[in-house]
Amino acid sequence: MNVQEQANKALKEVFGNEALIEVIDERGDGRHYLVTVASSIFKGKNRLEQSRLVYGALSDLMKKDHMHAVRLELKTL
Amino acid sequence: MTEEFKKHLESLINQSETVLFMKGDKYLAKCGFSAQVVDVLNHLGVKFTTFDILEDEEVRQGLKEYSNWPTFPQLYHNGELVGGCDIVTEMFQSGELKELLCNK
Numbered sequence: 525m526n527v528q529e530q531a532n533k534a535l536k537e538v539f540g541n542e543a544l545i546e547v548i549d550e551r552g553d554g555r556h557y558l559v560t561v562a563s564s565i566f567k568g569k570n571r572l573e574q575s576r577l578v579y580g581a582l583s584d585l586m587k588k589d590h591m592h593a594v595r596l597e598l599k600t601l
Numbered sequence: 602m603t604e605e606f607k608k609h610l611e612s613l614i615n616q617s618e619t620v621l622f623m624k625g626d627k628y629l630a631k632c633g634f635s636a637q638v639v640d641v642l643n644h645l646g647v648k649f650t651t652f653d654i655l656e657d658e659e660v661r662q663g664l665k666e667y668s669n670w671p672t673f674p675q676l677y678h679n680g681e682l683v684g685g686c687d688i689v690t691e692m693f694q695s696g697e698l699k700e701l702l703c704n705k
Contacts, residue, residue: 571684571688571691572670572682572684572688575670575684575685575687575688576669576670579670579671579672583671586671586672587671593634593672594672595686595687596687597687
C-alpha cells in the first residue's frame with residue numbers, strides 16, 4: 525500500500541464508511557498532502573478537536589515522516 | 602514529561618499575549634506554512650513574539666505532546682492554542698482571527 529492508501533485506510537477506521545475521505549499528494553513529492561474529510565463525527569466539535577481526530581488517525585504516518593506536511597480541509601456532515 | 606519541563610513550556614507559551622512557535626523567526630521563516638502565519642499576523646498588525654523550534658528539539662517534541670498537536674507552526678493566544686496554519690488561515694479569512702487577536 526502506498527502512503528495515500530494507508531492514510532485512506534487509517535481515516536476510514538476512525539470515521540467509518542459514510543465519511544467522504546480524500547488524500548491528495550498535492551505537490552507530487554510524496555511529502556505534502558491535502559486531506560479532506562467530511563464526517564458527521566465532527567458535529568459539535570471545534571476546529572482543534574476536529575483536527576486532532578484526523579491527526580490521531582494519521583499519527584503513525586506523520587511520525588515516520590511518510591507524511592511530512594498535512595493540510596486539512598474538514599467539513600461536518 | 603516532568604513538572605519542571607511542563608512549567609518551562611508554559612512559560613514559553615505565556616511569554617507574551619500572542620506567541621508563534623515556528624520554524625525560523627519572523628524575519629526569516631524556514632517553512633512556507635510558518636511564513637504564511639507570520640504574513641497573516643503582520644497583515645493584521647498584531648504584536649507577537651516567536652520561538653524557533655528548529656533551535657530546540659526538546660521544546661519541539663515536548664510541545665507536540667503538551668498540546669496534543671503534531672505539527673508546526675502553532676499559534677498561542679493568552680496561553681491557549683489557536684491552531685496551526687490551516688486554522689489560522691481559515692480564521693483570518695472569516696474575520697475571526699482579527700476579532701480574537703485585535704480585540705482588547
